[in-house]
Amino acid sequence: MKFHIEIVRITDGADTEVLHRSFMDEMNQMQAISKASGLLNIWSGQGANGARILNHRSEELYSWKKS
Numbered sequence: 005m006k007f008h009i010e011i012v013r014i015t016d017g018a019d020t021e022v023l024h025r026s027f028m029d030e031m032n033q034m035q036a037i038s039k040a041s042g043l044l045n046i047w048s049g050q051g052a053n054g055a056r057i058l059n060h061r062s063e064e065l066y067s068w069k070k071s
């Protein structure tokens with residue numbers, strides 16, 4: 005399956021800024037979540053505090069905000 009991983013900065017309002025976008029071809033959603041978690045850790049120094057995983061139709065499958 006093809007996944008889009010977005011690493012984002014979520015502000016106090018509803019604003020979200022995409023800092024990094026990756027396109028991955030993984031076997032399942034859990035592998036994509038694992039890669040997104042690693043990318044979020046890498047980008048946290050630049051203010052990233054959240055991640056989204058989307059399918060090939062850009063439908064959000066999973067998202068989270070780091071506290």
